[in-house]
Amino acid sequence: MPHTNELYDITIIGGGPVGLFAAFYAGMRKAKTKIIDSLPQLGGQLATLYPEKFIYDAPGYPAIKAADLVANLEEQLASFNHDILLEEEVINLTKKEDYLVLETNKGTHYSKAVIFAIGNGSFQPRRLTLDGAEQFEDKNIHYFVKDMQDFADKKVVIAGGGDSAIDWALMLEQVAAEVSIIHRRPEFRGHEHSVEKLKESTVQVLTPFMIEQLHVVNEAFEGVQIKHTKEEERQLIQADSLIVNYGFTSSLSHLKDWGLEVSRHSIIVDSDMSTNIPGVYAIGDISVYKGKVKLIATGFGEAPTAVNNALHFVQPDIRTQPMHSTSLFEKAAPQQVL
Incomplete structure (x- = not known):
């Protein structure tokens, strides 16, 4: 049995919108809660891939940008002092007699109950396969944008042709000295409105080109050399930073290995x-489950159900149907936020 200080009531795997709301509700129920997420920031795919896209299925918002929805959820969660572990991927789940063991790529965690809120799975970026790329990761080569101000007054090159690449190009245009976007096809894959905004912006659009090699001088990153995909034309693009948006890979095969019942890449659940x-x-x-509708709003509704039933599992005398949420929150005094 792990030490009491190490044992959590609820551990939430996944820090996307649904996981964040589940953590907030767990705080309302005064549960000792931990969030584990494989990404370097909270918000899941919304924050990482589509920060500028509008969400239309969040109750109370006719339309809200993904990044704003995530920011609101983080502000809501700040009422409680939960432990949040980022860039940590769960690699094994083991059921003990009265607790669960979660092994990650960084350590071991113990919890009385676990809630999976991992969306389409724990995903990792498709990395640049060019020689020397690894040594510049997190210095000059980036797969995530944690803080746009890190690129203030810098020359930035973005590689990719989807919504994520276009979003970041348009957002960084406001803070970077120069922004260029490289895509190997003549046309972008993003939404038409975003592509139109890109063409009207000051972003230098380079299509159809691909990165041929890094431009390194005296072991320092200086930019990239690009090559036309159909001709022999080459260009040297000076840059301080390269942001790679080649998409992500996701695997759910390990869920079956842990003993979870899976159907079509989803975990089968009961009504609770x-x-x-x-x-x-x-x-x-x-x-x-039968009749499932995959919307953010649906996930928000499922979160309290999971939390209430998880706490009832942990302590059977705890009610699965607590008082009304407004009364509950009044009684749950916010903890100090560090």
Whole structure:
């Protein structure tokens, strides 16, 4: 049995919108809660891939940008002092007699109950395969944008042709000295409105080109050499930073290895959001049941159900149907935020 200080009531795997709301509600129920996410920032795919896209299925908002929705959820979550672990991927789940063991790429965690809120799965970026790229990762070559101000007054090159690449190009145009975007096809894959805004912007559009090699001088990153995909034309693009948006890979095969019942890349749950493993629950896009509608709004509704039933599992005398949420929040005094 792990030490009491190491044992959490609820551990939420996934820090996307649904996971964030689940953590907030767990705070309302005064549960000792931890969030583990494989990405370097909270918000999941919305924050990482589509920060400028509008969300239309969040209750109370006719339309809200993905980044703003995530910011609101983080502000809401700040009422409680939960532990949040980023850039940590769960690699194994083991059920003990009265607790669960989560092994990650960085350590071991113990929890009385676990809630999966991993969307379409734990995903990792497709990395640049050019010689020497690895040594510049997180210095000059980036796969995520944690803070736009890191690129203030810099020359930035973005590689990619989807919504994520276009979003970041348009956002960084406001803070960077120069922004260029490289795509190997003549046309972009992003939404028409975003592509139109890109063409009207000051962003230098380079199509159809691909990065041929890094431009390194005296072991310092100086930019990239690009090559036309159909001709022999080459260009040297000076840059301080390269942001790579080649998409992401995601694997859910390990869920079966852990003993979870899976159907079509989703975890099968009952109406109380429980899985076939006692103490383990799943919400949001990763969960499936008869009549499931995959919307953010659906995940928000599933979160309190999972939390309430997880706490009832942990302590059977705890009610699964607490008082009204407004009264509950009044009684849950916010903890000090560090």
